[in-house]
Amino acid sequence: MSALQRLFKFHGGVKPAYNKEASTRLPIAVAPMPASLVIPLHQSIGGMPRPLVAAGEKVLKGQRIGGADGNVSSAIHASTSGTVVAVEMRLMPHTSGLSALCVVIEPDGRDEWIARQAFEFRSASPGQTRDFLRDAGVVGLGGAVFPSHLKLNAGKHGKLDTLVLNGAECEPFITCDDVLMRERAEAIVNGAVIMREILSAERVLIGIEDNKPEAIAAMDVAAAEANCKAGDAAIEVVSVPTRYPAGGAKQLIRVLTGIEVPHGERSTDYGVQCFNVGTAYAIYEAIALGQPLISRIVTVAGNVAQARNYEVLFGTSMKDLMALCAPLPDSDRIVMGGPMMGLLMPGDSVPVVKATNCILVGSQALFPPPPPEMPCIRCGDCAKVCPADLQPFEMYWFSRAKIFGKAQEYNLFDCIECGCCAYVCPSRIPLVDYYRFAKSEIWAREVEKEAADVARERYEFRLLREEREKQEKAAKLAAKTAAGREKAAAALAEAVKPAATPEEDAKKALIAAAMERAKAQKQEVHPENTADLTPEQQAEVAAIEARRAEIREMAKPHLRQDD
Template sequence: MMLKKLFAFNGGVKPDYHKGESNHLPIAAAPLPAELVIPLHQSIGGVPHPLVHAGDCVRKGQLIGGPDGNVSSAVHASTSGTVKAVEPRLMPHTSGLSAPCVVIEPDGRDEWIEHAPVPWRSMSPGEVRDALRDAGVVGLGGAVFPSHLKVNPGKLGHLDTLVINGAECEPFITCDDMQMRERPEGIVKGAAILRDLTQAKQVLVGIEDNKPEAVAAMRAAVERLKAERIEIVAVPTRYPAGGAKQLIRVLTGIEVPHGKRSTDYGVQCFNTGTAYAVWEALELGRPLISRIVTVAGNVETARNYEVHFGTPMQDVIALAKAKPDSDRVIMGGPMMGYRMPSAAVPVVKATNCILVGSKALFPPPPPEMPCIRCGECALACPVDLQPFEMYWFSRAKIFGKAQEYHLFDCIECGCCAYVCPSRIPLVDYYRFAKSEIWARENEKTAADTARERYEFRLAREEREKAEKAAKLAAKATETKAKLAAQAAAAAAAPADAEAAGAAVPPEPTSTATNDPKALIAAAMARAQAQKAVVHPENVEQISPEKQAEIAEIEARRAKLREVAKAAQPQEDQ
């Protein structure tokens, strides 16, 4: 299998690469620090929830942060030791904000948890993805997107091409280069695993041609392992050839539009470091707890180190011996890197390079001058945008127009700012505009959510009010029915009383069951009727004299009742 043709992408630049400063020494192991500060949030997606507490003893590779939802990845202890705290600490981000971290004091034993290879060949695709998620595997090329979500063959059920990105186009960074030189077999085995998981027809490993040793080592590993359908391809050196869409374009000729998934076109892309991490996670059962980091820039000895996550950057910089005039620390390269708020921030999964800067190495930019609309930025843009238009509208805060010029298609590679003769920091304007748009969208979302909650509360209150009114109406109807039944019973009482020989008061003339006076009269009538039907008890065995006496008493009572009736007001009749 031979790739017959390479394609080109538009734009790009050729800066000074400074690769030779850090790729002449083998990878060294960075020693464990006195304290590891491991952020729980180290990938795109939700923040993992802590699974340990202060005072807990942990071992190397132990799960300390559980994935939060689907778009998230686990976090593990980088070594054995004692958890000192679970608290917010300064994050390796230019904002200078803090986030929840697990602070571990190493015990020096570096004792692993029990681990074994994962039988991924006999597992379902979903189970394999869960295993990668729980192993904390993310993209190590800089995006740190959870890899388990990318191990998906797409709608077709298979991929035409799996691209392994070894271009590493950013200046100063050589971590992938050195890993391909020293550990090529692990990368090839990881690529073969990804090939099988995605059902890819072919695997293309793209490496820039300024890394001949890496190209030779990877080709030799493919031959030794007899890896099928895997080809090592040297691509022209041009920044940003290491961008996923740019490398896909160079190797396959496919242009993936913004907002579309490459799997819709039968292509998927992984970094070489990610492939190595997949191999370790599935074949060795080891979670992702360290990575290779380039330390370069204003240091005595630039070199690559394998660093445990949570190690303070200043400890790694000390190994390379920063020069006295150093004044900044950048995570990443000079084109797309971010300045750190402090050298004490920890190394995380996204840390591919620690670049130490100085005024001599990175002199302050000259004063920004007005845009002359020369179009050089448009010629250098690898995404075929119009950077000068986006700049004007971003600076004027007309964000709607900036979006019309596809602001969010910008990959912030810095090519436009690199060639700008007016020295305008174009990418800073684009980042500002994006952040403002995101902030406004978040505010709008929050306002919409608040309005929906308010409307829901009003609807709930109206519903409860209607339900209460319906209950009261039903109760009133039930009460009226009971009163009507009682009135009917009271009307039938005189007939029963007459049949029993007792005097019964006349029936009230009022028929309105809801008239209070009529209700009172009906109640009094019922009481009198009950009294009228009462007969003396145990009178069967008494003498005739007693019976005559009782009859005389009853006659007097009846006479008194007649007098009382006559004395009642006419309105009560």
């Protein structure tokens, strides 16, 4: 750890009670194999993987059971060996209470791996490495579950200044990264070395909040070893001040490098990229050991007799996992994640997934219901703590009044929903709920607008088509009559052969010219706005045309004959 590392501050932030001690007293334990595993196919940002197995099939541990759907997606694997008993809709670990397609596996108890093989990333192209990681199901384990292979791209510059490893873990109660760093520092740093090579990064900064001295010490040792091996000092462990949300990717990048990556822009364009330490560990396991992502460390904390971290296979039900920690009788809710940003679970039957960093058991005593909401007095406390430098009370005002355009003008979509504003609000206004509401309304309106645009486009296209058909008919008719006239003229010419006058020649030439024109017109008719399009747009147009043709085909029986 360098004393010379200059740190920057991010605006705002809060210091809630951290409550991290309870779950760090004991080392990581491996959660026992459950009787059945319910593995959702959709566990990351991006496309939903296609199921690759069917009920009745035998699978091995680490076998791919969901194939990535396109590049913005990530594969899913069997967490253990056994039999697929169903591929069906099951309740998802999300507040909405919606169900999604899951592969249900009955373990055979042998826990038999597929053939594992390290991936020679040095001899592979960056594209091949990314494909490998996509198929190994590696996604961001900080909670956002963004497919990691998409971030392992040095961007337009081909190299990176700084690779940031996020070990800040700023949310109260959560300690999964803390214990991972304490116990498996070497693997994390090995992961960082691999990532650094892929990204051609100058240096690696590992940011850890200063309330985790054990983790910092362990990581320091591992980093020193790696630096010694490499003969440089590229990897540095940096202790950052404990202040929520220091573990937000953008906040940590700011603290460590002073760079602010604006909303909607790629951090690689600013020469920096940020990964969670758990992700670095997963990348190490995938590339060095050939093990796809099938488990993770999960903190079980809150209203339980013994809080602890477990290594849990994806698909294990939260109920089974919680039972290991003996939830107290007055428990009334399960939160996935921490108390600041965590999601309320619709029940305890939902499975542990890649996004599950913590299972927080709540009670009325631990998380008392908020007092009744008072009007906003514009005290500005929310603006003081906002790490995105927003004016939360203005966004609240416009969200509440449903003036969504104004809310957007006040940068609603820069809000990271960290909850600092609601945490300090003296009027106890659930501010983040208002922002979520406004965002979802805006999204819904955008979808509606898109649908309206498509409808309008269709209507315009229909007008265009009708016009074209009319012209075609007219051209055909013209051609027909022209041909008739020509025949008649020819017959006439036959009859009075020698009397071919110059007028008749002129007439013939005129007719021929008209026919030429009609032919040319027929060929020329096409919508003008498709004249110069990029290949992607052309592909899109082609796809849309294909869909339209399909729909027209389907609609044919229902249409009047003359349409």
